[in-house]
Every structure is written in C-alpha cells, then in structure tokens.
Amino acid sequence: MLLTDVSRKFVLHWGEMGSRWGINRTIAQIHALLYVSPEPLNADQIAETLSVARSNVSMSLRELQGWGIVQVVPVLGERKDHFTTQQDVWEMLLVVLDERKKRELDPTLTVLRECVMEAREQGDTEKHTAQRLNELLQLVETCGGWYGQVRSLPRPMLVRFLKMGSRLRKLLG
Amino acid sequence: MLLTDVSRKFVLHWGEMGSRWGINRTIAQIHALLYVSPEPLNADQIAETLSVARSNVSMSLRELQGWGIVQVVPVLGERKDHFTTQQDVWEMLLVVLDERKKRELDPTLTVLRECVMEAREQGDTEKHTAQRLNELLQLVETCGGWYGQVRSLPRPMLVRFLKMGSRLRKLLG
DNA sequence: CTGTAATTTCAGTAAAGACTGAAAAGACAG
DNA sequence: CTGTCTTTTCAGTCTTTACTGAAATTACAG
Structure with a gap:
C-alpha cells in the first residue's frame, strides 16, 4: 500500500493539525488515511502505509474508536479486523x-x-x-x-x- | 507572592486544559495567573509565583503577547515591565x-x-x-x-x- | 483440544517538547 | 560614557510523550 501524492499531502497536514490541537500526530494521520481510503483497511495495511509499528496502530485505533469516529467493519472473506471512519x-x-x-x-x-x-x-x-x-x-x-x-x-x-x-x-x- | 488556594486551583486547571488544546502548560498558567491577579505583575513575580525560571516567563509572555491576549502596562514608579491580560x-x-x-x-x-x-x-x-x-x-x-x-x-x-x-x-x- | 493467525499489552527506548542558567544584549539614570 | 538594572537568547539538560518489539492474550478453524 503506497500513498498517492495527494493523499500523502493530506495525511501529513492532518497529522500536523491534529498535533496543534492536542491530538497525537499518528492518530490524526490514521484518521486521515481512513477518511480518504475508498475501502476499509486493516491494521497491517495502516501500519505499512504510515510506517509505524503494528502495535502503535492497534493502540491508536482503539483511541479513535473511543472518540467514536472510527469503527470496525467486517470484510467478506477476511479474517482481520477492518476499519473505516464516518463518511459524513x-x-x-x-x-x-x-x-x-x-x-x-x-x-x-x-x-x-x-x-x-x-x-x-x-x-x-x-x-x-x-x-x-x-x-x-x-x-x-x-x-x-x-x-x-x-x-x-x-x-x-x-x-x-x-x-x-x-x-x-x-x-x- | 503566594497563590491562594482558589487561585492555585484555577491556575493549575487552566494549565491542564491548555495542554489538552495544544497550548503549553506554563503559558496557560501564566495567562490564568494574570487573569485573576488584581493588578499587573512583572516577570519576576510571575516566575516566583509559578516556580519557573525567569527566562521561561520571558519567552512565554512574548508568546502570549503574540497571541494578543497579554499586554505590557507601565506601572507608576516601577522600572520593570508589568503585564496584564484582557479583562473582558x-x-x-x-x-x-x-x-x-x-x-x-x-x-x-x-x-x-x-x-x-x-x-x-x-x-x-x-x-x-x-x-x-x-x-x-x-x-x-x-x-x-x-x-x-x-x-x-x-x-x-x-x-x-x-x-x-x-x-x-x-x-x- | 491444538495450532495458527490476529490483536493487545507493556517495559524499555527514542523523539519531541519544555525548561534552565549563564551569558549577551538592551535600557537608562547619573 | 559608565555602571546598574532588566530583558532576551540559546546551548545544554530534563521531562514528557510517543513509539517499538517481544511476549502474552485472544479468537477461532480444523
């Protein structure tokens, strides 16, 4: 999974903004990534795309779920959890x-x-x-x-x- | 200069809130202190009251001035700069x-x-x-x-x- | 059950951010 | 000018926060 130029630009900016508002940069980046992703992603994909440790993604996703802006969605034929964010x-x-x-x-x-x-x-x-x-x-x-x-x-x-x-x-x- | 219980409680809370919103804790505390202070304070008083280095206060005040919520006021018979914050x-x-x-x-x-x-x-x-x-x-x-x-x-x-x-x-x- | 895949936990480490103190610069009275 | 008081700067240090990877836990197919 490689980010396109546009997505990368957005993800990086969103991370930056997050941290200015007291939200952990990585968490904000994950949120941004899920926001632009056409389909749900699993934790490994996120970790790979953003180059952060799998465990970090796990914790961050949990935080985002706590905020209520990310949720788990089942994907047919996939065993791993997949995640999306509110589209609205x-x-x-x-x-x-x-x-x-x-x-x-x-x-x-x-x-x-x-x-x-x-x-x-x-x-x-x-x-x-x-x-x-x-x-x-x-x-x-x-x-x-x-x-x-x-x-x-x-x-x-x-x-x-x-x-x-x-x-x-x-x-x- | 010693803080009263009430003022201390407020200053500490304000600092805490600041840091949750991406504002340096000490900066927020200085702001809170000036807000409740009946008269303008000079940098030394602030440093002493909050137990932070004089130089730290200097930088923080500058930041607060940059935000436009703290200003220098001259105090009669005092050589040092004194600071207040918006009362409204x-x-x-x-x-x-x-x-x-x-x-x-x-x-x-x-x-x-x-x-x-x-x-x-x-x-x-x-x-x-x-x-x-x-x-x-x-x-x-x-x-x-x-x-x-x-x-x-x-x-x-x-x-x-x-x-x-x-x-x-x-x-x- | 057993074994494998997936996820979470957490102690240790790395990075970022905040703070200090010493030294430099600035302000100003005499 | 000179000396004193005040403020600012900034390299080095400390604190906090974020992150990692190994190990433990959970989930579940066979």
Whole structure:
C-alpha cells in the first residue's frame, strides 16, 4: 500500500493539525488515511502505509474508536479486523465536538463552579477572584448552552444555519 | 507572592486544559495567573509565583503577547515591565479564536484546496480522494464563513445571540 | 483440544517538547 | 560614557510523550 501524492499531502497536514490541537500526530494521520481510503483497511495495511509499528496502530485505533469516529467493519472473506471512519463529515465534526465538550468543557465548568463557590466563602479576601472567575464561568456556561441548542437541531437545519452567511445579521438585527 | 488556594486551583486547571488544546502548560498558567491577579505583575513575580525560571516567563509572555491576549502596562514608579491580560472575557475568546483561525484553519483551507485541485488533475485515479477532500473542504469553508459572520456582529448582538438558547430553534424553524 | 493467525499489552527506548542558567544584549539614570 | 538594572537568547539538560518489539492474550478453524 503506497500513498498517492495527494493523499500523502493530506495525511501529513492532518497529522500536523491534529498535533496543534492536542491530538497525537499518528492518530490524526490514521484518521486521515481512513477518511480518504475508498475501502476499509486493516491494521497491517495502516501500519505499512504510515510506517509505524503494528502495535502503535492497534493502540491508536482503539483511541479513535473511543472518540467514536472510527469503527470496525467486517470484510467478506477476511479474517482481520477492518476499519473505516464516518463518511459524513458533519457527523464527524459533531461527534468530535461532543467528545471534547464532555472531556474538557464540562470538567472546566465543574472546576470553575467550585472555584467561584470557594472564593465567595472567603469573603472580601477573594472578592476580586470570585468576580473574575464568575465572568469566565458565565462565558463557558453560555457557550456550552448554545452548543447544546445547536447540537439538538435536526441535521439539515443545522447545516442550513451554518451556511446562511450574511442573512444571520438580518435575522438578528 | 503566594497563590491562594482558589487561585492555585484555577491556575493549575487552566494549565491542564491548555495542554489538552495544544497550548503549553506554563503559558496557560501564566495567562490564568494574570487573569485573576488584581493588578499587573512583572516577570519576576510571575516566575516566583509559578516556580519557573525567569527566562521561561520571558519567552512565554512574548508568546502570549503574540497571541494578543497579554499586554505590557507601565506601572507608576516601577522600572520593570508589568503585564496584564484582557479583562473582558468575550474579547479574549474572540482574540484567541481569530488567532487559531488564522494559524490553523486558514492554512488547512489552503492545503485542502490544493489537494482537491491536484486530485482532480489526476482524473479517475483520484476521483474518490477528490470527492472526500472536497466534502471536507466544504465543511471547513462553511464553518470559516460562518465564523466570519458571527465575528463581525457588534459585540452586544453577538452575546445576545449566544445567550438566546431555545429561541434559536424557533428563529430558524 | 491444538495450532495458527490476529490483536493487545507493556517495559524499555527514542523523539519531541519544555525548561534552565549563564551569558549577551538592551535600557537608562547619573 | 559608565555602571546598574532588566530583558532576551540559546546551548545544554530534563521531562514528557510517543513509539517499538517481544511476549502474552485472544479468537477461532480444523
């Protein structure tokens, strides 16, 4: 299995972007590879194509499955597990956002709430801190709530909403 | 300079979150520290409070200034540079999003456009790749365009928009 | 069961990223 | 200028994270 020029370019860039957003480079590359692959790949093919150890692929695939963007598919007449990724990019985006919300935003909300409470208990000593942290908490809560709203829109409406461009302003104005 | 319990908790958490999003832990901690500090701090104070080398603080502050979320403020009767961060959290969020768009989304757009073009040049060989990459490109373009729209709303309208919760659905329905 | 293929685990190692301290450069009062 | 205070740079080191390969485990056909 050899990557074409275009695929290689994409896979490398995707890996790079991943690592800038706190996602392991190899994991992002595997994801990219599966995304452009016309058919499901098995772990050996992935390892060979990306020149990484078989065991590394195994761990990375498990991670991707944990994120919910890669799944095992059976291939007729093949004993090895084969893997694909979501073909619908919007679904993929939402799944990733959900996961990051759960893993990072929600814990931050919890910590901020605790901090604001504790700061208030300290009275005047922490008045300023309480103030600042509360502002941040409001922001995070607002964004989280908004995301929940958007998330619950039926898919076509969501896409329509994002595509509506300059009409957004009119709508609100 | 010793951190209070609340501040320490917040600073540590913020550092942790930063590193999950591809931002150096120390840099995020410095940002958090400045955010809760009632008055501007100089580099030595920061270094002492967070127990990191003075030189590290220097580099990190420079990075934060590059992101546009920390600035130097002169303090009367003080020779050393003092630093603060945006007090308006919304402004802070937008500045960070702008910067990440510029650094990560825009380059990705460029690469995807190139890839789609190159794939199309290959004709049938890369038909599938062209297809997949184009879908991704559409997604990124849509999101980028949408952000541009939202970004250009006057601040109060933007906040109102994010806070509007369940009315969003009605508005679109 | 037994043997073979496939996958996972994990201790050890390699690579990447972050940090330090010493030295250089810059700023500025006298 | 000169001397002092401040900031920056960067080579070397340390820490963290990622990766490998050998061994253990699992899956399953015969």
